[in-house]
Amino acid sequence: MSIESVAEYYDEQAKTYDRNFKQFYWKISDAITWNYLERYLPKNPNSIILDAAGGTGRWTIPLAKKGYHVVIVDISQSMLNVSRKKIQREGLQKMITLVKGDMAKIDYPDEYFDFVLCLTDAIPLTEDIDKVLQEFRRLMKNESYLIVDLINRYGLLMPHVSGDPYNVTKVKELIDRLGKEVSVPGKSSQGKKFSWLWHFPDEAKELFERNNLKAEKIVGKPTSLLWRNPMLMGNRDLHASQQLFENILKLELALCEEHALLGMSAKLMIIARKTNK
Helix, strand or coil, X not given: CCHHHHHHHHHHHHHHXXXXXXXXXXXXXXXXXXXXXXHHCCCCCCCEEEEECCCCCCCHHHHHHCCCEEEEXXXXXXXXXHHXXXXXXXXXXXXXXXXXXXXXXXXXXXXXEEEEEECCCCHHHCCCHHHHHHHHHHHEEEEEEEEEEEEEHHHHHCHHHHCCCCCHHHHHHHHHHHHHCCEEEEECCCCCEEEEEEECHHXXXXXXXXXXXXXXXXXXXXXXXXXXXXXXXXXXXXXXXHHHHHHHHHHHHHHCCCHHHHCCCCEEEEEEEECCC
């Protein structure tokens, strides 16, 4: 997949990108993410954070409001334009730096950042994940943390059969795809092709550790198929009360680190630390 195709795809998505995250699935996923971010963020509020592929500033702006200095690096100028407008509206220009560029080659010195995050689909869309992780490691201070999202292989494919789980053709296709495919294809409206790489949990851990990043936790986001698959609820989004939302979140947080359930998750959030080894 080319970086130009990815940039074009997100340029197309920029104006409507934030709307997607109003869906219940994303609300739960984001709440899980914040739960872990708050545990691992630097104690010093003046720390410098890299939001790689930070796009429209969904994570950057709340972090800047906490007092952190944040650098967004993104390949899509249109996404950065949306972010800039939001930053200006919030009056956070002094706290946030926007950089258009490839996260596999970021023009900052070694060990510059106190914390790095790269969330949603950015890492699975890269041409060379190892190269990106090595770049993150170069930029991270020793003992600092990195939080990254990957796509879980089974979790992405399973909804393919969930609406009709007894369809022999769909089940056979699921078996074939699990065994053969390493990514899911996509394309921009201009026809440029790209693909999202996917991983099983053990593959994800090995990916980080071969790049000398200690994977301290793997978190499923979310773990339950029900909350993320509208087909199981008659093709409609779930509009939960605050109490129901809080209870579902408690359930997810109770399950999201269970190793036996990680393979069921839609996404795998890797929490890794840079060490001297």
